[in-house]
Amino acid sequence: xxxxxxxxxxxxxxxxxxxDVLVTLGLGSCVGIVLYDKFKRxxxxxxxxxxxxxEIKNNAxxxxxxxxxxxxxxxxxxxxxxxxxxxxAKIAGGAQMFSIATKGLTLNIGxxxxxxxxxxxxxxxxxxxxxxxxxxxxxxIEFNCSNGELKIKSVxxxxxxx
Amino acid sequence: xxxxxxxxxxDVLKEVGNIGAGNALTALSQIINKKVDMEVPVIEVIETxxxxxxxxxxxxxxxxxxxxxxxxxxxxxxxxxxxxxxxHLIKILLGEVSDGDFYSEMELSAIQEIGNILSSxxxxxxxxxxxxxxxxxxxxxSIDMAGSILSVPAIEYSEVSDRIILIExxxxxxxxxxxxxxxxxxDIDSFKLLFSNLGVPIDE
Numbered sequence: 508x509x510x511x512x513x514x515x516x517x518x519x520x521x522x523x524x525x526x527d528v529l530v531t532l533g534l535g536s537c538v539g540i541v542l543y544d545k546f547k548r549x550x551x552x553x554x555x556x557x558x559x560x561x562e563i564k565n566n567a568x569x570x571x572x573x574x575x576x577x578x579x580x581x582x583x584x585x586x587x588x589x590x591x592x593x594x595x596a597k598i599a600g601g602a603q604m605f606s607i608a609t610k611g612l613t614l615n616i617g618x619x620x621x622x623x624x625x626x627x628x629x630x631x632x633x634x635x636x637x638x639x640x641x642x643x644x645x646x647x648i649e650f651n652c653s654n655g656e657l658k659i660k661s662v663x664x665x666x667x668x669x
Numbered sequence: 670x671x672x673x674x675x676x677x678x679x680d681v682l683k684e685v686g687n688i689g690a691g692n693a694l695t696a697l698s699q700i701i702n703k704k705v706d707m708e709v710p711v712i713e714v715i716e717t718x719x720x721x722x723x724x725x726x727x728x729x730x731x732x733x734x735x736x737x738x739x740x741x742x743x744x745x746x747x748x749x750x751x752x753x754x755x756x757h758l759i760k761i762l763l764g765e766v767s768d769g770d771f772y773s774e775m776e777l778s779a780i781q782e783i784g785n786i787l788s789s790x791x792x793x794x795x796x797x798x799x800x801x802x803x804x805x806x807x808x809x810x811s812i813d814m815a816g817s818i819l820s821v822p823a824i825e826y827s828e829v830s831d832r833i834i835l836i837e838x839x840x841x842x843x844x845x846x847x848x849x850x851x852x853x854x855x856d857i858d859s860f861k862l863l864f865s866n867l868g869v870p871i872d873e
Contacts (some may be wrong), residue, residue: 517718517816535817537824604810604818667730
């Protein structure tokens with residue numbers, strides 16, 4: 508049987524079950540977060556752009572921000588039958604694609620995104636069991652709902668599984 | 670001031686793109702000693718997260734040169750070349766180009782310099798035209814998937830606005846061996862000053 512490929516765009520999240528494969532292409536400073544219940548084989552993948560909805564005026568799209576995206580996605584997978592206490596997380600991304608210093612201010616949004624995701628997951632008491640974050644290169648990630656593997660592809664660095 | 674509904678503003682932005690990119694391409698054409706054309710600039714007002722839709726696929730390998738500018742107005746300029754075009758450009762400049770996905774230091778600085786010349790001639794012409802003081806950063810180069818590179822301006826814009834205004838110029842070298850895009854992206858707050866200095870009446 509062919510796996511169902513489910514594409515997760517920027518500032519979006521999607522839920523997969525069974526043999527589904529959740530994919531997000533070309534993560535840069537954004538962070539990809541997978542929440543997963545391996546017994547129920549229910550997973551959600553989010554592709555967040557910014558750390559916090561509270562710092563931004565235009566925050567209608569909840570999937571854009573680490574805090575609101577995780578709240579919503581967790582709510583949905585629990586609604587679908589995932590057990591809160593069994594959910595674990597895998598995260599990837601948060602790179603710094605360009606190093607530009609302007610007026611002495613280097614704003615490393617990748618790092619801020621990773622920090623915000625970790626803080627939110629710890630607040631939700633969801634353990635991070637694997638991560639591949641920071642650095643200066645982009646990542647394509649694929650999460651296989653049937654075995655819980657997160658495949659990470661980067662240009663010139665091949666593929667790894669976490 | 671509603672940029673998205675007033676076609677007069679969009680026409681002004683097209684003209685800004687014409688002048689800026691026109692000057693940039695003249696400079697490029699002089700360095701590589703080849704004729705470089707551009708298409709009529711496209712003004713796109715899109716949701717920040719849709720920026721990736723401006724390229725074929727988010728996974729496509731591209732070379733991005735990113736420059737920030739600030740002063741009276743601020744924003745970013747990004748030159749995006751597909752990898753074969755960038756290879757070709759380096760070959761013209763240095764005589765040869767290495768195989769594989771990545772470049773040597775020398776090749777990177779050649780691409781960085783191309784980005785520098787394009788963006789500074791673009792910015793200079795806008796600065797002269799509008800009588801605004803604009804300074805720019807050293808360009809930074811990244812060779813990676815389109816999605817990861819274009820997410821950088823998308824994220825920066827997301828912090829102030831849910832939409833991004835792209836002034837996009839497609840560039841074509843005469844023999845079609847160099848094809849790329851030049852994006853001029855002033856911050857949302859910069860448009861008012863830019864328009865008023867260009868003598869464009871602003872309805873509040």
